[in-house]
Amino acid sequence: MSKDSASTPILPSKGRSFSLDAWALIVAMLLALAVKFDVFKTVPW
Amino acid sequence: MASSISLPRAESGNSLLNALRIVPGVLLLAGIGYAGKILEHSVNAYAKSRHWTFPNIEYVLWAILIGLVISNTLAMPKLFQPGIATYEFWLKLGIVLLGARFVVADVLKLGGISLGLVVIEITLSLALMTLLGRLFKLKPKLTSLLAIGSAVCGVSAIIAAKGAIDADDEDSSFAIAAILALGALSLFTFPAIAHGLHMNDVSYGMWAGLGVDNTAEAVAAGALYSDAAGKVAVLAKTTRNAMIGFVVLAYALYWAGKGQAEIVTNKAAFLWKKFPKFVLGFLLMSLLVGFHVFSKGQVTSLGNLSKWAFLLTFAGVGLRTNLRDMSKQGLRPFIVGALGEVLIACLTLGLVIGANRIWGL
Numbered sequence: 114m115s116k117d118s119a120s121t122p123i124l125p126s127k128g129r130s131f132s133l134d135a136w137a138l139i140v141a142m143l144l145a146l147a148v149k150f151d152v153f154k155t156v157p158w
Numbered sequence: 159m160a161s162s163i164s165l166p167r168a169e170s171g172n173s174l175l176n177a178l179r180i181v182p183g184v185l186l187l188a189g190i191g192y193a194g195k196i197l198e199h200s201v202n203a204y205a206k207s208r209h210w211t212f213p214n215i216e217y218v219l220w221a222i223l224i225g226l227v228i229s230n231t232l233a234m235p236k237l238f239q240p241g242i243a244t245y246e247f248w249l250k251l252g253i254v255l256l257g258a259r260f261v262v263a264d265v266l267k268l269g270g271i272s273l274g275l276v277v278i279e280i281t282l283s284l285a286l287m288t289l290l291g292r293l294f295k296l297k298p299k300l301t302s303l304l305a306i307g308s309a310v311c312g313v314s315a316i317i318a319a320k321g322a323i324d325a326d327d328e329d330s331s332f333a334i335a336a337i338l339a340l341g342a343l344s345l346f347t348f349p350a351i352a353h354g355l356h357m358n359d360v361s362y363g364m365w366a367g368l369g370v371d372n373t374a375e376a377v378a379a380g381a382l383y384s385d386a387a388g389k390v391a392v393l394a395k396t397t398r399n400a401m402i403g404f405v406v407l408a409y410a411l412y413w414a415g416k417g418q419a420e421i422v423t424n425k426a427a428f429l430w431k432k433f434p435k436f437v438l439g440f441l442l443m444s445l446l447v448g449f450h451v452f453s454k455g456q457v458t459s460l461g462n463l464s465k466w467a468f469l470l471t472f473a474g475v476g477l478r479t480n481l482r483d484m485s486k487q488g489l490r491p492f493i494v495g496a497l498g499e500v501l502i503a504c505l506t507l508g509l510v511i512g513a514n515r516i517w518g519l
């Protein structure tokens with residue numbers, strides 16, 4: 114993760130391979146796939 | 159201050175151990191958020207059963223209040239810190255998933271209006287904060303950080319600008335403290351003012367997205383008003399966040415011109431590096447829904463997943479707001495920030511009311 118990226122968390126830490134943005138995108142897409150293929154039938158609120 | 163706003167350092171080596179370290183804090187966020195949800199239902203049900211006239215206090219406010227009480231009355235064990243710091247991840251995850259609840263046409267219409275208003279807001283905010291910084295004789299780089307933080311997107315913008323303009327850690331902490339303190343205040347003032355003005359959901363959401371600096375607080379301030387207002391606040395704030403690269407680049411060039419920051423050689427690479435990539439995820443999710451990749455029920459599920467992610471974010475907003483630490487940061491930057499924020503809130507309110515009259519938000 115770049116040291117001064119917009120997605121850098123409050124006080125950046127060196128040595129991370131993914132930015133928060135990338136993690137958010139990856140997890141969101143995995144969740145979307147899980148919803149699409151009915152891994153979650155319905156997500157209640 | 160640093161203890162309340164800093165993220166734990168990820169140490170190289172045992173990544174599994176690092177992953178496990180976040181578990182207690184994440185469970186705390188989930189517990190507080192869920193307690194907020196239960197309180198919303200039980201307090202409303204109790205008031206209804208007693209035939210009391212009681213304002214509907216949303217889970218958002220309960221989660222923030224519980225977090226605030228805990229962080230300001232108890233010494234938070236270090237065990238929870240890594241997990242609490244993940245609130246920003248939940249925020250971004252929630253925003254990406256929220257894209258599913260936007261029809262592409264709405265994104266284009268509201269996003270277009272937002273973009274126009276954001277450009278005006280950024281220009282006015284930068285000019286105003288620079289003027290106030292000079293009037294109150296703040297250090298020039300601190301003024302720059304406050305201007306960027308209040309014009310674009312709060313803490314992320316300050317962090318992004320810190321490296322680009324080679325600002326001191328102390329200045330960054332001052333600016334972050336001011337932005338966070340004012341963000342916490344806006345959670346309570348924005349909805350109250352909007353109720354007083356009888357603003358509709360779209361207008362208020364637009365105002366919260368334009369007027370509240372930090373993304374988490376902007377989303378919370380929107381959701382405190384209504385679900386629909388929360389959605390629009392996210393869209394307006396995301397549009398504002400997308401401008402971060404241009405503003406930081408302008409400041410980087412300015413300070414490099416004065417010989418007080420590194421020269422930017424590749425401007426396109428600089429812009430891409432600063433661009434908040436989760437915005438692309440938000441747009442992608444909206445496009446996928448537009449192409450009917452998901453059924454109606456699946457879209458509802460994605461929207462609910464977004465709400466669960468925000469639930470953890472709101473708990474984190476309360477937990478990381480340490481009023482004692484903020485009060486130690488000195489008065490002048492706070493006064494400049496507060497004056498600027500009040501004026502920016504008035505300006506953006508005027509902009510939104512004007513846009514509502516022209517485009518009928």
